[in-house]
Amino acid sequence: MLHATPILTNLIEPDPLKTRSFNDAAEAVTAIEEIYDRSIQFLSNHFVQYQNGKKPEGHYRAYYPELSITTSTYSQIDTRLSFGHVPEPGTYATTLTQPDLFRNYLLQQITLLLENHNVPVSVGVSDIPMPLHFAVNEGHQSSGAVPDEFDRPLRDIFDVPDLRTTNDDIVNGDAEFEVDGIRPLAPFTAQRIDYSLARLSHYTATAPEHFQNHILFTNYQFYVDEFIRYGLEHINSGNGEYTSLVSPGNEVTTDGSDTIREPAKMPQMPAYHLTRPDGSGITLVNIGVGPSNAKTATDHIAVLRPHAWLMLGHCAGLRGRQNLGDFVLAHAYVREDHVLDADLPVWVPVPPLAEIQIALEQAVAEVTNLSGYGLKRIMRTGTVATIDNRNWELREHSGPVQRLSQSRAIALDMESATIAANGFRFRVPYGTLLCVSDKPLHGELKLAGMASDFYKTQVSRHLLIGIRAMEHLRDMPLERLHSRKLRSFDETAFL
Secondary structure (H helix, E strand, O other): OOOOOOOOOOEEOOOOOOOEEEOOHHHHHHHHHHHHHHHHHHHHHHHHHHHOOOOOOOEEOOEEEEEEEEEOOOOOOOOOOOOOOOOOOEEEEEEOOOOOOOHHHHHHHHHHHHHHHOOOEEEEEEEEEOOHHHHOOHHHOOOOOOOOOOOOOHHHOEOOOOHHHOOOOOOOOOOOOOOOOOEEOOOOOHHHHHHHHHHHHHHHOOOHHHOOOEEEEEOOHHHHHHHHHHHHHHHHHOOOOOOEEEEOOOEEEOOOOOOOOOOOOOOOOOEEEEEOOOOOOEEEEEOOOOHHHHHHHHHHHHHHOOOEEEEEEEEEEOOOOOOOOOEEEEEEEEEEOOOOOOOOOOOOOOOOOHHHHHHHHHHHHHHHOOOHHHHHHOEEEEEEEEEOOOOHHHOOOOOHHHHHHHHOEEEEEOOHHHHHHHHHHHOOOEEEEEEEEEEHHHOEOOOHHHHHHHHHHHHHHHHHHHHHHHHHHHOOOHHHHOOHHHOOOOOOOOO
């Protein structure tokens, strides 16, 4: 929730602004933008003066904008909607950041609030300071270095990030109400969003504005290569479905090119974006191997409020009758990744989402030209286990293998349950379609030549299935895609 900050002596702030009420979402967003830009300009100007050698006159502080709504009645709403309304009478508020990036999202969420509650929303200045680090981010970067003759810590002159408003207490269900009873309106605070957007640029080497609403995760470069080939083919086709392919380094490729430019030094988790003008395209992130990377990527992408994310990767087949190249559609997960235990206990079930499952199965049928009982020859639906030990098969088999058998797991990997669990935690629709690449329990390991042939014949089909599934989900109304299964008893109004 919102935390007031300690009062400092010799505090220098922008002139105060009155809180205003709005019955129009566009007008409210414009007011949010005005407050945000005013704070950015205030901090940036004083930081430039500091860089140029001007001695600070005090502690410079500006604040994030705040959106709030107060309702005194229980509203009659469409009970099928999982978002867009507050649960009961009271005051709800959230701090906001980068409204230019989130403009469409804010318009949608505020419009639903106004329609469902028939009371105005209020826009004003919060009591949460904007850290200098986020005011002079990539979009507002100043030149020059902090002068050496000023030996005071930067936090004496400007505010720095405050972990009290940067953590996940709201989405984790741990948020405490303020003494005035104000409750959260959105799942993330402004500082939490700014922190993740900065991390996202660092890990993926692409700016947040390039991310699309539909996210594919993979753990192999083969999928990246195929995604680039697919993207270039489609933007060169002239059909207008996708308009550009953005690669690490914010390199934007449009029609007329058969290659992309990439940085000499790749980031830890490179992202590629097949864009559409309304943001409904597809982003592919190569998260590499392991649950830690899977958590890191989804922790930060979640603040962009994507419409869905899917894991496309390879797995160990655990059943003797599975063949290399078979698909596994996860409908349950065994979680031994351990990276989310403190945020989402392992006793919490991570349910399959019907909309995602149907889209994936439909995509498999379309790409393979199989259906019904024939589809069972190449795809199994079942439990996927995710483990944090890459060499699990080297352990004494009464441990992990026994648990795998008891759980009825049919496949094992190192990322899928983490991505699904974080989707559940962050209220982002999730799904998993894996491809069996080896069967270690049955002595079928990939040899170098076999692996090369396998990747050549199967990666293209697997990726195309993921893309087709996302295109089916793109055509689905948002209020239907965002299942009520992802929402808790006392949920934020914002998606």
